[in-house]
Amino acid sequence: MDRISPSGPVVRPTYGAGPANREPANLGDILERVLDRGVVIAGDIRVNLLDIELLTIKLRLLIASVETARELGIDWWEHDPYLSGRDRELVAENRRLRRRLSALEGREDADA
Known part of the structure; x- marks a missing residue:
């Protein structure tokens, strides 16, 4: 609804957080x-069947710059x-450890 100001021209109400002549943000x-500033999105998904909880998924998402995240x-x-x-x-170390473990297990089998 338009309002008439005392000086004469029509004044339209503005909605939102900024002045009416503000340029739209790209x-x-x-x-x-x-x-x-960062944004946090959180939500839970639950699947129930006859009041028995079958599945629960908790979603937590933080969107921020690297600098903000470090802060x-x-x-x-x-x-x-x-x-x-x-x-x-890590893959190479894992292979070495598996070979050592196999060798040790082979020795134990020979001793038994």
Whole structure:
């Protein structure tokens, strides 16, 4: 509903958080704001059959920039071997350990 101001022109109510003459934000601006502040999305999915819980899935998603995540104390990607390129070292170490284990198990069988 329009209101008439004392000075004469029609004043239309504005809705939202900003002034009416504010330019619409583009996708880059929105993405920058989201990454700067971070967004948390949380939800639970439960599947029940006759009041028996069959499945529960808990979803937690944090969308933030690397800098914001570090400020929050989140830096798992720096230590994850599959993301840091150390996965090849782990695969090779796993093979060596399996060979040693097989050799040790073979010795125990021979002693018994």
